[in-house]
Amino acid sequence: MRPAIGGIDFGTSNSTVGVIENGQPRLVPLEENQVTLPSAVFFNFEDGRAHFGRRGIADYTDGVEGRLMRALKSVLGSSLAHEKTRIKARSMAFTDIIGMFLAQLKARMEAHTGMPAGPVVFGRPVQFVDDDAEADRMAQAQLEKAARAQGFADIAFQFEPIAAALDYERSVAREELALIVDMGGGTSDFSVVRVSPERANAADRSGDILANRGVHIGGTDLDRLLSLDRVMPELGYLSQTRDGKRNLPAAYFADLATWQRINLLYTPKASSDLSQLRYEAARPDLVDRLIAIVEHRWGHALAGHVERARIALTTAPSARVAVSVPGAEFGVELSREGFEATVHGTAERVADTVTATLRDAGLAGGDIATVFLTGGSTSTPLARRTILGLVPQARVVEGDVFGSVGLGLALDARRKFG
Incomplete structure (x- = not known):
């Protein structure tokens, strides 16, 4: 059986797979009739399985116990790439989780074409990491290694904007x-x-x-900036210590505002650090909100609320982020004007x-x-x-x-x- 050739756009937020059918490029339906698959993995602790895309996000949103991973592409080339995160009783490297997601893209491509996956072209950004050629080289190598581990043998790379140009070129006269x-x-x-x-x-x-x-x-960067500017102050960000000599350390708030770093807060050490932070804070009531969000594993949900508000501001003059967690109930009103200033x-x-x-x-x-x-x-x-x-x-x-x-x-x- 002749293997199927195709292109894989492994994105930070969404992924697609393209193949040639009847001489024309077509996107593979990856999740029911949807041609995009949100780049998300949810480790469901209740059924012991990993779920992907919208299904995984829905499980998390519905309150199923587990661990959600998003924005995995952003770890490539960074110090996080080979770090491990706790998934119930085991530790997994972020690159292995990326491999699991790529395996799903491969399986769904094969199910659609009825053929084994053959040579593929992976999209890549012009720079995985700004102004760092070695980190950029490492990021592509990490993605290639993760793909080969899932059975992709013939792999090429193309810059994502060049791929977009090839799509546009079909319409030029x-x-x-x-x-x-x-x-x-x-x-x-x-x-x-x-x-x-x-x-x-x-x-x-x-x-x-x-x-x-x-x-x-x-x-995701716009989400992080919006969260830090408008939401994290409601959890104690930029507030002072009790002695008034300095602000509380920013790292915990930055992690909570950054998709790929949220899981770093779900550790015993982070819990201990946050308890100490509360003791040092001039506004322990605000830090109590931060602790409640972390204890209820609500970090990704909060990031999702910020993301939806940011998207809403593309067409609406205002939006609202509402937080409703035991111990952390508050709302933040956002405006497009304020977002653009941020x-x-x-x-x-x-x-x-x-x-x-x-x-x-x-x-x-x-x-x-x-x-x-x-x-x-x-x-x-x-x-x-x-x-x-x-x-x-x-x-x-x-x-x-x-x-x-x-x-x-x-x-x-x-x-x-x-």
């Missing part, structure tokens, strides 16, 4: 210069690419990639990266014919205004927010392996 913007859950990547119908199937496109850059900014510095970093990408290509903003937008974070109004303001004459094309990269990776896999 003539040669043009395009700025590809891919802002997802963990990274923001930008590429200037020459696209044309004639060049679409060329084996070597390196000469058409005029520049590409990336920065480790995505939706992430203003982050938007400036995105703008600087786009400007540098254009400079690398030897182009001005007016030279760009089209801006192709993909990735969920491109819907953030401030990010969108910031980027489009740098290329004011360009036509704006909306890609498949969650699927363009997976479709482009399938096209790249056909070119490389088909």
